[in-house]
Amino acid sequence: MTATTPTTPTAPIGPSILPTVDHAAGTYLYDTAGRDYLDASSGVLNVNIGHRHPAVLAAVYAQLDRVAFVHRTQFENHPSAALTARLLEIAPTGTVAVEYSNSGSEANECALRLAFAYQHRSGRAGRTVILSEEPSYHGMTAGALAITGSPSKRDPSVAPLIDGFDRVLVRPRPGSARATRGDWAEAILRTGASRIAAIVVEPLGGASSGASPIAPDTLQWLRRETEDEDIVLISDEVMSGFGRTGDWWAADHAGVAADITTSGKGVTGGYTSLAVTLVAERITCGIGEPLGPIALGHTMSANPLACAAAAAVLGVLIDEDLPGAARRRGADLEQALSRIVERHSPLFAGHTGRGLMRGLHLGPGTPPGTNRRIVTAAREAGLVLCPAGISSSTQAVLVAPPLTIDRADIDVFEHRFETALRNLRAAG
Numbered sequence: 001m002t003a004t005t006p007t008t009p010t011a012p013i014g015p016s017i018l019p020t021v022d023h024a025a026g027t028y029l030y031d032t033a034g035r036d037y038l039d040a041s042s043g044v045l046n047v048n049i050g051h052r053h054p055a056v057l058a059a060v061y062a063q064l065d066r067v068a069f070v071h072r073t074q075f076e077n078h079p080s081a082a083l084t085a086r087l088l089e090i091a092p093t094g095t096v097a098v099e100y101s102n103s104g105s106e107a108n109e110c111a112l113r114l115a116f117a118y119q120h121r122s123g124r125a126g127r128t129v130i131l132s133e134e135p136s137y138h139g140m141t142a143g144a145l146a147i148t149g150s151p152s153k154r155d156p157s158v159a160p161l162i163d164g165f166d167r168v169l170v171r172p173r174p175g176s177a178r179a180t181r182g183d184w185a186e187a188i189l190r191t192g193a194s195r196i197a198a199i200v201v202e203p204l205g206g207a208s209s210g211a212s213p214i215a216p217d218t219l220q221w222l223r224r225e226t227e228d229e230d231i232v233l234i235s236d237e238v239m240s241g242f243g244r245t246g247d248w249w250a251a252d253h254a255g256v257a258a259d260i261t262t263s264g265k266g267v268t269g270g271y272t273s274l275a276v277t278l279v280a281e282r283i284t285c286g287i288g289e290p291l292g293p294i295a296l297g298h299t300m301s302a303n304p305l306a307c308a309a310a311a312a313v314l315g316v317l318i319d320e321d322l323p324g325a326a327r328r329r330g331a332d333l334e335q336a337l338s339r340i341v342e343r344h345s346p347l348f349a350g351h352t353g354r355g356l357m358r359g360l361h362l363g364p365g366t367p368p369g370t371n372r373r374i375v376t377a378a379r380e381a382g383l384v385l386c387p388a389g390i391s392s393s394t395q396a397v398l399v400a401p402p403l404t405i406d407r408a409d410i411d412v413f414e415h416r417f418e419t420a421l422r423n424l425r426a427a428g
Helices: 054-064 078-090 104-121 142-146 156-162 181-191 216-229 250-254 281-287 304-319 322-343 370-380 407-427
Strands: 021-025 028-031 036-039 095-101 129-133 167-170 196-201 232-236 260-263 275-280 348-354 357-362 386-388 396-399
Touching (some): 078 095, 104 196, 104 275, 181 196, 196 216, 304 322, 370 407
Parallel strands (some): 232 260
Antiparallel strands (some): 021 028, 028 036
């Protein structure tokens, strides 16, 4: 959908008071005062095909006119069956089952349950440890939060929910954003492979690491190691899945297919709530019965309306080759970010990421909260971004526009970002 001609807001930097959204179209949002904002974060990396896409609107309206809800224990529904068939066409190699939930947190919770069930049903009930990484973010439900490597998310008040969870966090060496093969090997040796149920990894980190990728050889080594030791490999692609990195899955860049892949956000493009847990045959065979009774069951899981929206979004992603678009436009965005880093060193130390999921990393010694001040200044200049990082030393800004963005809007992004930085400097 074509947006109206964007205009650069000129409001000065002031208190962080959120505007009220009125409507959206394509890559732009419009507030009740008539100002437009380039959505350079795709909401929170979920509006993958832009706002108000006519194909999705038509599918949602049509489904609303038929039936919006049935529970999956009472009826099958055509949108769910159609979506499952299309998902299996683009899912990681070896995927044979799809479990539905409502959010990325729940998708990861489901993955943990399936991993424990796989080990228990395979005669390895003593495998109770989950290895994950710091920094990372896996969700706000109890299990997903327990394996999240982000101290700010682990408020002391949630201790009763998560302190009994048997997990080991793998931390990178000082100065590194992601754990190396050696870091993971040391953690596995220290923990004992015979105690590990699963390893959870983000192939491309999200809000915690500012779109920092795991090294391909590290992910390949983890794949081999988990197969050799009968550990379940879980790939968290809640943010990075569905074409955002230039391939369907971020793990594709390393040629790796996990045992369980979780995703959400981009699967419905922000039009409804839905998430998926994609399960390989090795796990379904090990469990040996339908996954449903083990996986999380929610009232709204796989409801017809959400599945109809997701099937339409997936159709757009496939028909318009938006993973390919993410590669092409990602190269343009990478060049724009390189120019920004060059012009604004040492504020920015560099940028990381793939496709249209990028992180601008702040330089060493940057005052705490600078990333949030940049995001606020950007919004006041008509640009929507997301802060990232788990500490003052890992501050970053996520740049992840819809996969439908064009070259002209990347120029708009660069211009408005420069305006934001200039206003921020003037504000002191």
